[in-house]
Amino acid sequence: xxxxxxxxxxxxxxxxxxxxxxxxxxxxxxxxxxxxxxxxxxxxxxxxxxxxxxxxxxxxxxxxxxxxxxxxxxxxxxxxxxxxxxxxxxxxxxxxxxxxxxxxxxxxxxxxxxxxxxxx
Amino acid sequence: xxxxxxxxxxxxxxxxxxxxxxxxxxxxxxxxxxxxxxxxxxxxxxxxxxxxxxxxxxxxxxxxxxxxxxxxxxxxxxxxxxxxxxxxxxxxxxxxxxxxxxxxxxxxxxxxxxxxxxxxxxxxxxxxxxxxxxxxxxxxxxxxxxxxxxxxxxxxxxxxxxxxxxxxxxxxxxxxxxxxxxxxxxxxxxxxxxxxxxxxxxxxxxxxxxxxxxxxxxxxxxxxxxxxxxxxxxxxxxxxxxxxxxxxxxxxxxxxxxxxxxxxxxxxxxxxxxxxxxxxxxxxxxxxxxxxxxxxxxxxxxxxxxxxxxxxxxxxxxxxxxxxxxxxxxxxxxxxxxxxxxxxxxxxxxxxxxxxxxxxxxxxxxxxxxxxxxxxxxxxxxxxxxxxxxxxxxxxxxxxxxxxxxxxxxxxxxxxxxxxxxxxxxxxxxxxxxxxxxxxxxxxxxxxxxxxxxxxxxxxxxxxxxxxxxxxxxxxxxxxxxxxxxxxxxxxxxxxxxxxxxxxxxx
Numbered sequence: 077x078x079x080x081x082x083x084x085x086x087x088x089x090x091x092x093x094x095x096x097x098x099x100x101x102x103x104x105x106x107x108x109x110x111x112x113x114x115x116x117x118x119x120x121x122x123x124x125x126x127x128x129x130x131x132x133x134x135x136x137x138x139x140x141x142x143x144x145x146x147x148x149x150x151x152x153x154x155x156x157x158x159x160x161x162x163x164x165x166x167x168x169x170x171x172x173x174x175x176x177x178x179x180x181x182x183x184x185x186x187x188x189x190x191x192x193x194x195x196x
Numbered sequence: 197x198x199x200x201x202x203x204x205x206x207x208x209x210x211x212x213x214x215x216x217x218x219x220x221x222x223x224x225x226x227x228x229x230x231x232x233x234x235x236x237x238x239x240x241x242x243x244x245x246x247x248x249x250x251x252x253x254x255x256x257x258x259x260x261x262x263x264x265x266x267x268x269x270x271x272x273x274x275x276x277x278x279x280x281x282x283x284x285x286x287x288x289x290x291x292x293x294x295x296x297x298x299x300x301x302x303x304x305x306x307x308x309x310x311x312x313x314x315x316x317x318x319x320x321x322x323x324x325x326x327x328x329x330x331x332x333x334x335x336x337x338x339x340x341x342x343x344x345x346x347x348x349x350x351x352x353x354x355x356x357x358x359x360x361x362x363x364x365x366x367x368x369x370x371x372x373x374x375x376x377x378x379x380x381x382x383x384x385x386x387x388x389x390x391x392x393x394x395x396x397x398x399x400x401x402x403x404x405x406x407x408x409x410x411x412x413x414x415x416x417x418x419x420x421x422x423x424x425x426x427x428x429x430x431x432x433x434x435x436x437x438x439x440x441x442x443x444x445x446x447x448x449x450x451x452x453x454x455x456x457x458x459x460x461x462x463x464x465x466x467x468x469x470x471x472x473x474x475x476x477x478x479x480x481x482x483x484x485x486x487x488x489x490x491x492x493x494x495x496x497x498x499x500x501x502x503x504x505x506x507x508x509x510x511x512x513x514x515x516x517x518x519x520x521x522x523x524x525x526x527x528x529x530x531x532x533x534x535x536x537x538x539x540x541x542x543x544x545x546x547x548x549x550x551x552x553x554x555x556x557x558x559x560x561x562x563x564x565x566x567x568x569x570x571x572x573x574x575x576x577x578x579x580x581x582x583x584x585x586x587x588x589x590x591x592x593x594x595x596x597x598x599x600x601x602x603x604x605x606x607x608x609x610x611x612x613x614x615x616x617x618x619x620x621x622x623x624x625x626x627x628x629x630x631x632x633x634x635x636x637x638x639x640x641x642x643x644x645x646x647x648x649x650x651x652x653x654x655x656x657x658x659x660x661x662x663x664x665x666x667x668x669x670x671x672x673x674x675x676x677x678x679x680x681x682x683x684x685x686x687x688x689x690x691x692x693x694x695x696x697x698x699x700x701x702x703x
Contacts, residue, residue: 086369093362102358109365113372120376154375157324161368164331168364171335172357175342179350191351 078119086112099176099186103169110165114158121151199245203253203266206242206276206315207329209235214308217301225300229291232304236287236311240280246273248680252321252699260321260700261382267321267699270684274533275318275449277681278540281664282440283311286433289548289657292650293433293555303343303431310336310437314445321699323371323458324381330367330446334360334413337442341430352422352429359422363412370405373398384699387458391693395459406454407468414447416506417475420499424483427498428491428560432551435491439498440544444536448505457688457695461513469510474616476503481623490550490560490635494543497627500620501539501586507613508532508601509689515608516690524607530686531600538593538668542585545661549579552654553635556647562630567640571647574655576636578662583628585665588621593668600672 089112092105127145129152135145176186183191213235217228246268253266268276287307294300313333320326338360342353375381377398378389390399408419415423423443427435455465480500487493512529515521552575553568554560569576585592588599598621605614649655671677688695 090362093358099354106358106361106365109362110368113365113369116369117372117375120372153381154372157372157375160324160328164328164335168331168335168338168357168361171338172354172361175338175350175354175357178342178345179354182347182350191354193348193351 079116082112082116082119085115088112097188099179099188099191102188103172103176106172107165107169110161114161114165117154117158117161121154123148123150126150200249201242201246203251203268203319204255206239206319207312209239209242210308210312210315214305214312217305217308220301222301228301228304232308233284233287233291235308236280236284239311239315240284243273243276243280246276248684249273250684250698261380261385264325265321265382265699266319267383268319269688269695269698270686271449271452271533271688272318274537274681274685275445276315278537279311279314279318279441279445282437282540282544283307285544285548285657285661286436286440288653288660289436289551290431290433291653293551293654294431296555297343297431303340306336306340306343307434307437309333310340310442314442317445318449321384322382323374323386323454326383326450326453327364327367327371330413330450331364333442333446334364337434337438340434341426341438343431343434344429348425349429352425356422356426359412359419363409363419366405366409366412370402370409373402373405377402383453383458384696387460387693387696388700390459391696399459403454403459403465407451407465410447410451410454411472412447414443414451414502414506415476415499416447416472416502417479417499418472420476420480423499424492424495427495427547428489432491432547432554435495435551436544436547439495439547440540443498443502444505444540448502448509448536451506452509452689456513456692460693461517463514463517466510466514466517469506470514470613473503473505473507473510474613476500477507477616477620478503481620481627484627485623485630488562490553490562490565490631491547492560493562493627493631494546494550497586497624498539498543500624501535501543503620504598504601504617505532505536505539507617508535508604511601511605511608511610511613512689516692520608522690524604526686526690527600528604528608529689530682531597531604533685533689534600534672534682535594535597537671538585538597541661541664541668542582542592542594545578545582545658545665546586548654548658548661549575549582552650552658555650557644562634564641565635565644566638567636568644568647569636571640571644572636572649574649574658578658579636580632581662581665583632585668587625587628591666591669593665596669596672 089105089108093102127149129149220228250269255264310333313329316329338357342349378386380386412419427438477500480496484493484496508528509532512525515525585594588594602614
């Protein structure tokens with residue numbers, strides 16, 4: 077069920093990016109898609125009732141406690157991936173917004189149906 | 197050649213240079229240009245030394261699958277060579293051409309970041325790392341397309357950026373699905389996991405996402421809408437980089453790696469590649485003939501030429517998947533990859549000559565030019581060589597790769613494919629006769645009486661690429677060169693899933 081909702085969020089973002097005429101709304105749509113994918117990655121590693129994947133002394137006392145830790149801790153790798161992906165999307169968001177601002181200065185509008193000098 | 201080049205150097209040199217260049221400030225523009233050129237030339241030398249070698253490197257000594265590894269094999273070194281040849285020429289050309297823009301240091305930084313990203317994509321053996329490098333290269337290219345900050349540039353850059361970002365998100369989604377289904381991020385281990393457990397629905401969906409994502413980056417025909425806007429709007433050396441090598445590295449290379457080496461080729465995927473290739477070839481060629489903007493015409497012809505590459509590779513994959521004769525499959529893939537390298541050289545040369553024409557006349561419209569043959573003799577000569585190559589007139593480079601493709605198609609009994617290849621070549625001939633006719637022949641308009649030939653490094657860059665266009669045929673005809681450069685690259689794709697065993701075995 078959470079995966080379906082996550083996919084729905086992805087489709088909402090895609091719809092927004094493809095259908096909307098306003099440049100800023102397109103950017104928002106792209107970012108919604110990006111967050112949906114990030115959410116998906118986090119969910120991949122999540123376990124219901126899991127604990128943070130940080131080893132402390134208590135976990136190393138015996139083989140039993142360690143095995144329990146391994147079986148109940150959350151997968152940390154997707155979290156690292158999402159951190160990287162967030163930084164990348166921040167960079168691309170900054171660039172997209174600055175291009176939007178420069179375009180607004182030149183054309184005086186955010187409407188992509190009016191920003192059409194390139195054809196063919 | 198027994199020089200062992202450490203693999204991270206290919207990423208480190210342009211990255212370090214990119215961040216050193218802004219430090220020179222406004223006064224050190226000459227220094228910055230020299231440094232940037234040194235970086236690209238040293239990459240070219242290193243790429244030549246690394247031909248014919250194959251090895252892996254574990255970043256930070258973390259052994260795979262825990263850590264990230266870099267893999268150099270035949271396909272990687274072929275692409276590294278192509279990237280460094282095109283970037284060396286484009287950088288030489290920019291040394292003079294970019295004087296007409298402000299903020300040259302920022303341009304040089306972004307250029308080198310793009311090279312960093314492409315080298316990283318080619319060397320990476322980890323699928324998430326591939327995505328990160330792909331984003332570095334793409335972000336730098338979005339900024340470079342909008343570098344002029346005029347109406348058209350900004351519009352093109354936004355369009356490119358929206359489609360490029362959607363492609364990147366699709367690829368990231370694919371990576372997430374692959375991780376969810378196999379628990380691995382290293383390409384060799386993913387491939388091993390897929391071989392032992394087979395494809396399930398999640399992995400099929402991931403493969404579809406990869407094909408759409410990389411197809412968007414490569415501008416294959418249903419996904420090509422951004423290319424004819426983005427490539428002409430960029431400054432000429434950047435158009436050369438984008439059309440010459442960026443779409444191939446981020447699109448074709450990554451697609452081949454994922455399909456052939458990770459998921460394994462199947463008959464349906466082979467057919468899909470062939471159909472995409474033919475659509476791109478035909479649609480790109482028809483759309484190009486109708487264009488009156490010089491660079492836009494060349495951009496559409498890039499779509500058409502990318503079609504040849506993917507057709508050759510797809511045809512080879514199809515023959516392998518059907519269990520056909522491996523010799524003809526290798527021949528088709530050889531044709532595709534050789535065409536990739538040839539196209540990198542002559543299309544970047546064509547865009548550089550268009551930059552030279554634009555700098556001299558101040559326009560890109562074919563109707564406003566004419567009779568420039570006497571005013572711009574070197575540009576005319578190099579442009580004619582490049583046009584002859586792209587059309588496929590012997591002995592220039594394009595002829596050999598198209599010949600191989602036709603021979604492979606006929607031998608594998610795909611006669612209609614061979615017919616389409618020849619037909620699209622005729623369309624290409626019409627396109628470039630149009631360029632010759634309207635740019636260089638005919639009446640010289642009044643307002644262009646005073647134009648001057650470009651000078652210095654621009655000419656060096658164009659002549660360098662023109663010489664390569666003439667000599668590229670040797671890559672195929674001299675057995676030693678073919679065995680050390682092209683054959684290992686073909687073998688990476690024909691071996692397919694053996695990739696994982698090779699990588700895991702050679703550490």
